[in-house]
Amino acid sequence: MTLKTVQYDHxxxxxxxxxxGLKDAWARVPQExxxxxxxxxxxxxxxxxxxxxxxIVAHYYVDGALQELARETGxxxxxxxxxxxxxxxxxxxTLVVAxxxxxxxxxxxxxxxKTVLMPDDEATCSLDLGCPADEFSRFCDQHPDRTVVVYxxxxxxxxxxxxxxxxxSVGKEIVAxxxxxxxxxxxxxxxxxxxxxxxxTGADMLLWQGSCVVHDEFKADELALLSKEYPEAAILVHPxxxxxxxxxxxxxxxTTQLISAVGKLPTNRFIVATDQGILHDMQKRYPDKHFMPAxxxxxxxxxxxxxMCPWMAMNSLxxxxxxxxxxxxxxxxxxxxxxxxxxxxxxxxxFAAQAKQRVRASGEFAQDGALFKHYGPA
Numbered sequence: 001m002t003l004k005t006v007q008y009d010h011x012x013x014x015x016x017x018x019x020x021g022l023k024d025a026w027a028r029v030p031q032e033x034x035x036x037x038x039x040x041x042x043x044x045x046x047x048x049x050x051x052x053x054x055x056i057v058a059h060y061y062v063d064g065a066l067q068e069l070a071r072e073t074g075x076x077x078x079x080x081x082x083x084x085x086x087x088x089x090x091x092x093x094t095l096v097v098a099x100x101x102x103x104x105x106x107x108x109x110x111x112x113x114k115t116v117l118m119p120d121d122e123a124t125c126s127l128d129l130g131c132p133a134d135e136f137s138r139f140c141d142q143h144p145d146r147t148v149v150v151y152x153x154x155x156x157x158x159x160x161x162x163x164x165x166x167x168x169s170v171g172k173e174i175v176a177x178x179x180x181x182x183x184x185x186x187x188x189x190x191x192x193x194x195x196x197x198x199x200x201t202g203a204d205m206l207l208w209q210g211s212c213v214v215h216d217e218f219k220a221d222e223l224a225l226l227s228k229e230y231p232e233a234a235i236l237v238h239p240x241x242x243x244x245x246x247x248x249x250x251x252x253x254x255t256t257q258l259i260s261a262v263g264k265l266p267t268n269r270f271i272v273a274t275d276q277g278i279l280h281d282m283q284k285r286y287p288d289k290h291f292m293p294a295x296x297x298x299x300x301x302x303x304x305x306x307x308m309c310p311w312m313a314m315n316s317l318x319x320x321x322x323x324x325x326x327x328x329x330x331x332x333x334x335x336x337x338x339x340x341x342x343x344x345x346x347x348x349x350x351f352a353a354q355a356k357q358r359v360r361a362s363g364e365f366a367q368d369g370a371l372f373k374h375y376g377p378a
Contacts, residue, residue, distance in 0.1 A: 002029040006310050008126035009216075011135075011189075011209040025129055027310035028120065033317065041317040042069050048324040049073050054094035054117075056320070057083045057107065060255045061277035061312040062098045066320070070098065077281065079255040080106070080152045081167040081352065084345070087111055096323065097331075098315045100125045104331040105156045109338045109345060116331040119319025123311040125153050130210035131189035133157035139186070143206060146186035147178055150344075153212075154189060156333055160340035163347075168239055169254035170352045172197045177351070179203035192216070196239040196246055212240045214307050218273045220244035222295035226271055233292065234265045238274035245273055245294070262286050276308050 003026045010023040033041070042065070049055065056075035058066050067077045075096075076086035080103055087095045088110040095116045097104040100123045108116040131150075136158050140148050150162040151171065159165050166174050175185060175197050185203050187194040189210030198205040218241045227235060227248065236258045237249035246252050251261040255278055262270060262282055272279060273294035282291050296307050323329040333341075 003027070004029050004310055006126070006213060008130055008213050009209065009211045010130045023129070025124070025126070028122070028314050029310075030313055030316045031318075038065055038317060041321055045069060045317065045320050045324065046073055048321065049096075052094050052324055053092055054096055054115075054324060055090055055092040056096045056098055057087050057103075058098035058315075059083065059100075059103065059277075059312065060259075060281050061275040061309055062315045063277070063313070064280035065317060066098045066315055067280055069317070069320075079167065079169060081169050081254075081348075082256065083107070084110055084152075085349065087114075087116075096320055098320065099123070100128070100309075100311050101331075102128050102153055102155060105333060105341075106152065106159075106345065108331045108333050109156060109159075109342050112333075112335070112338060117323040118329045118331060119316055119323060120314040121329040121331065123314040125309075125311060126213040127151065127153035127189045127210050128155055128158075131155075131158055131208060133161065136188060136208065137161050139188075139208065143186050145184060146206060147183045148186045148188075149175060149178070150188050151190055151193060156337055156341045158188070159344060160337050162344045165341075165344040165348050167254065167348070168193060169256055170348060170355070172200050173355060174348065174351055175203050175205070176201045190240050192242055192246075193239045195243055196252065199243075214275050214309050215240035215273070216242065217296040217307065218242065218245045218294050219296060220248060222297070223248055223271065223273065226292070226295060230269055230271070230292070232267055233269040233271045234261070234267050235271045235294070236261055236273065237294075241273050249273070259285065262289060274307065275312065277312060 006025045006027055007022055008025055010021050056070035058070040058077045070077050084106050087107040093114055095107050095114055097107050097118050104116055104118045131154055133155055140161055148162045149164045150158055152165055152167045164174055179201050185205040187205045188208035191207050191209045191211055194205055194207040215238055234250045235248055236251045237246050239252050259282055269290045271292050271294050276293050279291050293307055
């Protein structure tokens, strides 16, 4: 087994706030498979899914073969909000979550009666690692006057401490709603997403200082140079990216919103600042369009654009086959903790459903339209 060391931001409490330090974690490097090996594994998995009354719920950032397998077997490929909805509503008795651990925990929270399996239950997230529940709880205790809003990329224990859980697709709208009610926000864990929402809404937000190891690496200077080289390209940016990168974007949004933007903007070329796993879905949906990963390193670097989550990469066909045959990787949560975490998640899901109904009733353009900046001739 080959391991890769990953350095991530680990905030710590200082004088009532949170400062940032660094810690090391690890990720398993998956073994390469030939096309024939992949096809044989996929066939075995198809049979196991039927036998186990199971369905695959996959994120856009996992390997393209897993995305294809999920779709063709009646599963889901989506962002974390879509994955949560799909898993809770699907009649299958077993969910195989191809993503990272917080996604598996969320699936179990919303579907406690189901078996939830993960291809590698040690696949994690730097935002989750960088927001330990005990430290975050003390942070909340220091600011009891604030409404606690946490990003989905957190553990069940952190979610249980929150008033609201949000995803990148509804975070701005929920914070704007709370701000309109005069509430002050304590936000965790991603500082870039928090700062972006703060700038967009004007809300009073106290930010935990975590970051995503993928999005934090995008470089605004290099992105500006690439944009100058391809002036016709639209720049799509996930809001977990640094502010200087988001400032160059034509669209800032969640994975689903960025995919939607490809079909709406009047260009055939795109520079994409999020995990490269999303390019598989974009290219599949829009085969005649051209996609370039945004740069993550400066001039002369050996890896110019290497935006790939090391933990998402731990998901593999072999892992799916193993959990379907051995039950290794089953997600189990304390019932009391799960119930406490469920309440802020369901609050988000209700808000998102009501927002969608309002858009449909009014006949207005979908909410992701508000994310579009000016593009094209004035």
